[in-house]
Amino acid sequence: MTSDARPASVEDTAPVGFQEHDHQTCVETALTSVEAQCSAEGLRLTPVRRKVLEMLLQEHRALGAYAILDQLRAEGFGSQPPVAYRALEFLVQNGFVHKIERLNAFVACSHPGQSHSPAFMICRKCDAVAEAQSSPAKGALGAAARAAGFEIERTVVEAEGLCPDCTEKA
Amino acid sequence: MTSDARPASVEDTAPVGFQEHDHQTCVETALTSVEAQCSAEGLRLTPVRRKVLEMLLQEHRALGAYAILDQLRAEGFGSQPPVAYRALEFLVQNGFVHKIERLNAFVACSHPGQSHSPAFMICRKCDAVAEAQSSPAKGALGAAARAAGFEIERTVVEAEGLCPDCTEKA
DNA sequence: ACTTGTCATGTTATTTCATATCATGTATTG
DNA sequence: CAATACATGATATGAAATAACATGACAAGT
Ligand SMILES: [Zn+2]
Ligand SMILES: [Zn+2]
Ligand SMILES: [Zn+2]
Ligand SMILES: [Zn+2]
Secondary structure, eight states, X not given: OOOSOOOHXXXXXXXXXXXXXXXXXXXXXXXXXXXXXXXXXXXXXXXXHXXXXXXXXXXXXXXXXXXXXXXXXXXXXXXXXXXXXXXXXXXXXXXXXXXXXXXXXEEEOSSOSSOOOEEEEEETTTOBEEEEEOOGXXXXXXXXXXXXXXXXXXXXXXXXXXXXXXXXXX | OOOOSSOSOHHHHOOSSSSOOOHHHHHHHHHHHHHHHHHHHTOOOXXXXXXXXXXXXXXXXXXXXXXHHHHHHHTTSOOSHHHHHHHHHHHHHTTSEEEEGGGTEEEEOSSOSXXXXXXXXXXXXXXXXXXXXXXGGGSXXXXXXXXXXXXXXXEEEEEEEEOHHHHHHO
């Protein structure tokens, strides 16, 4: 993501995932950031959890729990659903991974560390997922919530469509 | 779960925007509007489909496919999952019902007829669901999508939190 | 009337996603 | 070196969704 230093304007809003980038660095940076946060907060990034995070960082795509489980099994970890779901629960709770409700699947966070409320762009053709920021409570939804007296605690924002690559091909 | 000993009060029939309203009229109006649209567009609002829509209009809450199926069975319709899923597919495709991805459940549209991109407020305590409008493509997400060259076709916006009633009680 | 095509319904079986529960192991920490 | 909390492993089950196939209703077209 942060391949070169540029003015903040586009970089803040531009999602990782649809663009060419130094992915190796991208993975390493994220992993380092998560490790730092874990050691700072006394969270235990155990081998299973770390492995799941690595798998998700490797792809910029959402993976289902059972796809993850298959890989865990192949690497010699436990092979039953709770193994995957527990690791994912830990990663999601701490904001290192997000669940894509639309797909019942999981994706690594592109902005680890920064507290944020994510929005996703999901390509319906190639399943690529990019993460952006959202502030849904600011727009019409926020107004409706205030009008109704509803207290927003968390929002799910998922856009479905075509990524640049798939748009070109069509 | 569905039958608490609470006196049947406004709370039981409450939330279209989490507000008191004449629910009988509310249901009838929606039904009429859907009927009109179906006959205008040559859509077939068959008995199963109509029954499912009525069920969902009755509650201003999201119902799972199997809860719906249970009621269908009780009314003498088919009793297997595809019966419910097919009716729901029809209703969703035509915008009479929305799926709440967060809950894997379905809710009747509060603005039938009007073409709209809905946003939902979901109470985590009482499961009430209110529908509002959203224009997520206008805000930060739209900017990110343009920056990335992503073509948004559809968006899911779901806010989780506490409805007015549940906020008061807490 | 009868064939043909389309759409809706019904049923069986299977796949996919998710959790409850109990047993076992491994860190901390007092 | 307990006692405790947390993490993992395995079994079993529950819940959500779809594939595949068969039957029925109905509206043209012949
Ligand atoms: Zn990358
Ligand atoms: Zn994130
Ligand atoms: Zn109502
Ligand atoms: Zn609606």
